[in-house]
Amino acid sequence: MASIFNQQTLDFFSHSEAQTRRLGMRLGELLEGGEVIALQGELGSGKTRWAQGVGQGLQVGQAVTSPTFTLVNEYSGRLTLYHIDLYRINHAAEALAFGLEDYLYDDGVCLIEWAERVTRIIPADRLWITFYHLDETKRRITMHAAGDRYQQLLKDFQYIAFRARSSI
Amino acid sequence: MLLAIDTATHYAGLALYGQGQVWAEESWHSAMTHTIELMPRIQRMLNTHRLEVESLTGIGVSLGPGSFTGLRIGLAAAKGMALPNHLSLIGVSTLEAVAYPFRGGGLPVWAIIQAGRGRIGVACYDQVKGEWTRSIPPALTTFEGLCELATVPAIFTGEIDDRASSLLQDRLGQAATIPSPAMRLRRAAYLAELAATRLAQHDVDSIATLAPIYLQHPAAES
Numbered sequence: 001m002a003s004i005f006n007q008q009t010l011d012f013f014s015h016s017e018a019q020t021r022r023l024g025m026r027l028g029e030l031l032e033g034g035e036v037i038a039l040q041g042e043l044g045s046g047k048t049r050w051a052q053g054v055g056q057g058l059q060v061g062q063a064v065t066s067p068t069f070t071l072v073n074e075y076s077g078r079l080t081l082y083h084i085d086l087y088r089i090n091h092a093a094e095a096l097a098f099g100l101e102d103y104l105y106d107d108g109v110c111l112i113e114w115a116e117r118v119t120r121i122i123p124a125d126r127l128w129i130t131f132y133h134l135d136e137t138k139r140r141i142t143m144h145a146a147g148d149r150y151q152q153l154l155k156d157f158q159y160i161a162f163r164a165r166s167s168i
Numbered sequence: 169m170l171l172a173i174d175t176a177t178h179y180a181g182l183a184l185y186g187q188g189q190v191w192a193e194e195s196w197h198s199a200m201t202h203t204i205e206l207m208p209r210i211q212r213m214l215n216t217h218r219l220e221v222e223s224l225t226g227i228g229v230s231l232g233p234g235s236f237t238g239l240r241i242g243l244a245a246a247k248g249m250a251l252p253n254h255l256s257l258i259g260v261s262t263l264e265a266v267a268y269p270f271r272g273g274g275l276p277v278w279a280i281i282q283a284g285r286g287r288i289g290v291a292c293y294d295q296v297k298g299e300w301t302r303s304i305p306p307a308l309t310t311f312e313g314l315c316e317l318a319t320v321p322a323i324f325t326g327e328i329d330d331r332a333s334s335l336l337q338d339r340l341g342q343a344a345t346i347p348s349p350a351m352r353l354r355r356a357a358y359l360a361e362l363a364a365t366r367l368a369q370h371d372v373d374s375i376a377t378l379a380p381i382y383l384q385h386p387a388a389e390s
Contacts, residue, residue, distance in 0.1 A: 099240075105283060105284025105285045106284060106285075
């Protein structure tokens with residue numbers, strides 16, 4: 001599968017929900033704790049599927065579901081996973097008022113959907129993943145890494161997801 | 169008898185203070201599971217001293233800066249006990265309690281709490297015109313940032329790990345006095361004493377309106 005990669009950006013296509021989930025799982029396997037990962041894209045573009053894969057990669061025993069109405073779902077696995085959904089949040093102040101920063105600066109992993117609503121309070125060092133809905137099953141996924149740690153993470157992900165295996 | 173409650177950070181503490189002495193004190197490191205730990209520990213401390221909540225005179229609570237969730241837990245517990253039992257409530261700055269044991273030592277005191285992944289909350293306390301007072305208000309920074317802020321010899325106390333201690337010592341040399349881990353522990357007895365002093369002066373807070381002190385992210389203001 002083709003992917004375009006430079007130090008900060010990895011751009012590729014997913015051809016099915018299962019594939020999106022497997023790619024998320026590969027990323028989950030690489031996480032060490034304390035990561036902030038934004039998931040951006042329209043409803044149905046694959047964010048939750050990706051999050052489910054990350055949960056698998058972190059050996060979270062239960063099914064990862066959308067936290068739209070709860071704001072945050074917390075899972076224990078190899079690391080604590082905070083799956084955060086800011087769909088119902090309109091301003092940075094609102095996010096701070098429910099304690100978002102306690103999660104962002106915790107030792108667990110933060111997956112944040114609709115992070116673009118509060119970009120200013122998301123730590124500058126982060127992985128930002130954007131999902132584009134191309135057709136019924138096909139998605140374009142762009143991963144952008146800011147900061148040394150996330151560039152290394154992206155490099156490792158690119159290697160295990162696209163080089164080490166002939167197909168994923 | 170006054171009960172002090174501190175759940176501002178991973179370090180939590182309880183103390184009983186009355187008639188000019190500390191009757192009980194407990195400090196522990198919590199994996200941010202204060203909700204589970206706090207009430208049983210309060211119950212145990214009161215039971216040990218055959219005290220009922222309604223027989224207390226006041227509750228002192230660590231008001232922040234600190235963890236959003238931790239502060240809410242402490243304040244909710246304090247208000248929940250104070251309101252129905254008509255107890256006085258006194259909110260004390262977490263950093264003031266950190267600096268407290270080093271007041272009047274001839275050096276300014278940088279009080280430090282951890283705010284997660286390298287971020288710290290700091291404030292400076294100093295003798296100004298003969299009065300112990302806060303000379304620099306609470307700010308969110310890092311230990312590197314603190315080295316820039318600290319321009320004169322001072323005591324650095326509170327939540328400082330080994331790595332930060334080495335950094336302060338390397339950067340500031342003789343200008344940094346860092347007490348040992350036991351000496352720099354934020355103790356609930358200090359919080360209790362600060363609250364008891366205020367209670368004696370009838371300087372108490374409103375149960376309805378007392379709110380935690382959060383170090384606001386600069387972006388939230390615009």
